[in-house]
Amino acid sequence: MTCWRFDIRRDLFKYVDEALTLPACERIERHLMDCADCRDQVERLRNAQDLIAELPLQTPEDERWIAIRRAVRSSPSQPVAAPIPSLFAKPFRFAAVGMLALGTVGLVTLVTFNSLNRESFTSRLTAFTSEQPREFTPVPISRVGEVSAPHIVTEGYVVDMKIDEDDGDYTFKLVDDKNDPNHFVVCEIIEPITIARPQPGSKVRVYGVSRFDNKPNHKWQEVHPVLGIETVHP
Amino acid sequence: MFVANRPMSSPKRTTLSEAELVQAACQGEETAQRAIFERFRDRVYSLAIYSLGDETLAEDILQSVFIKVFQALPTFRFESELGTWIYRIAINECHDQRRRAKMNLVALESIIGSDAEIDGTPGLDVRQVERERGVKVQRAILKMSPKLRDVLILRYVEELSYEEISQVLDLSMGTVASRLNRALVDLERRLKALQVTP
Numbered sequence: 001m002t003c004w005r006f007d008i009r010r011d012l013f014k015y016v017d018e019a020l021t022l023p024a025c026e027r028i029e030r031h032l033m034d035c036a037d038c039r040d041q042v043e044r045l046r047n048a049q050d051l052i053a054e055l056p057l058q059t060p061e062d063e064r065w066i067a068i069r070r071a072v073r074s075s076p077s078q079p080v081a082a083p084i085p086s087l088f089a090k091p092f093r094f095a096a097v098g099m100l101a102l103g104t105v106g107l108v109t110l111v112t113f114n115s116l117n118r119e120s121f122t123s124r125l126t127a128f129t130s131e132q133p134r135e136f137t138p139v140p141i142s143r144v145g146e147v148s149a150p151h152i153v154t155e156g157y158v159v160d161m162k163i164d165e166d167d168g169d170y171t172f173k174l175v176d177d178k179n180d181p182n183h184f185v186v187c188e189i190i191e192p193i194t195i196a197r198p199q200p201g202s203k204v205r206v207y208g209v210s211r212f213d214n215k216p217n218h219k220w221q222e223v224h225p226v227l228g229i230e231t232v233h234p
Numbered sequence: 235m236f237v238a239n240r241p242m243s244s245p246k247r248t249t250l251s252e253a254e255l256v257q258a259a260c261q262g263e264e265t266a267q268r269a270i271f272e273r274f275r276d277r278v279y280s281l282a283i284y285s286l287g288d289e290t291l292a293e294d295i296l297q298s299v300f301i302k303v304f305q306a307l308p309t310f311r312f313e314s315e316l317g318t319w320i321y322r323i324a325i326n327e328c329h330d331q332r333r334r335a336k337m338n339l340v341a342l343e344s345i346i347g348s349d350a351e352i353d354g355t356p357g358l359d360v361r362q363v364e365r366e367r368g369v370k371v372q373r374a375i376l377k378m379s380p381k382l383r384d385v386l387i388l389r390y391v392e393e394l395s396y397e398e399i400s401q402v403l404d405l406s407m408g409t410v411a412s413r414l415n416r417a418l419v420d421l422e423r424r425l426k427a428l429q430v431t432p
């Protein structure tokens with residue numbers, strides 16, 4: 001293309017895509033009357049536009065609806081975001097029952113999680129379980145890989161926070177001991193789940209889905225996606 | 235009676251507004267969830283298949299997108315269109331899939347054949363020519379960078395406005411226009427090399 005009217009050439013796409021104002025269109029069209037190069041370029045852009053616009057919306061052969069329903073039924077709604085009003089009502093309706101269960105749950109958690117920071121963890125855990133309709137299996141960081149339950153809650157210090165430049169996902173490591181970075185789980189906050197990012201160095205409790213990342217350069221245990229975060233110590 | 239009038243919404247008439255559908259779906263009503271699924275199923279699937287070039291992967295994306303949609307629906311605050319929100323999830327899933335699989339043309343060729351296999355030959359009927367032309371266009375799109383590919387699919391296949399694309403991709407409208415310009419020029423160059431014309 002040899003036309004030197006860069007101001008015109010820059011707007012040829014918008015002209016083809018009908019994204020210019022009427023005066024701008026008229027300016028382009030006046031130029032096109034005298035410029036074969038730009039007319040040729042407009043023709044090419046229109047051809048490309050026509051060809052891609054011919055691509056139809058497609059319908060999947062297997063829409064996977066049954067699998068979707070099954071997964072949604074067996075997984076929790078978000079414990080993080082404020083639920084809709086009708087869901088709000090349930091925990092309060094069962095508050096009395098929850099209070100009665102508190103002692104039992106507290107006893108179970110004390111026995112089960114002897115390797116964690118027990119006092120604060122168990123008391124907060126029991127509070128959480130008494131309010132939430134979903135079950136998250138409590139597990140210390142060092143044993144995340146040993147549990148088969150997909151939904152877990154674990155607790156530790158926030159280190160190595162990163163943002164994925166491609167998709168904006170937010171990851172951090174959760175460690176038992178800030179001075180021992182070798183024992184960790186990677187926690188990933190993904191779109192569209194909106195969770196406030198924890199402070200670096202703070203102690204938090206993370207609720208989410210446990211999985212093992214088997215990529216060659218990873219090979220680590222993850223909480224992915226993170227479904228909720230509670231701050232234990234800022 | 236709610237009548238959808240935006241490109242991202244279904245042209246079908248429905249007795250429930252989008253807000254009512256979302257609320258019912260949050261409460262676990264399968265008919266509402268199914269209605270949301272049907273409204274966006276083909277759009278999400280088409281985005282995935284034109285972005286990844288693989289039917290099975292696109293079905294996987296469809297499945298994972300709607301699982302995430304229904305799991306996260308209680309967090310949806312109507313700060314954007316439901317469609318925009320679902321497209322964002324779908325785009326992110328496609329990005330994740332590309333990262334996981336390091337998608338390249340080897341996978342594509344295993345599915346739609348090599349250039350030699352899909353070259354038109356004299357005597358083909360019109361529908362077959364159109365089909366093969368579509369495959370070549372799809373091939374050209376898949377060879378583009380993901381950033382240009384996404385914006386092109388959202389604009390010309392999904393028929394989103396600049397504003398809707400800017401919301402889905404979290405870009406300014408100026409950036410959307412600039413990427414579309416580069417994408418269309420790039421596509422034209424690739425199609426010219428393949429001697430593809432409308």
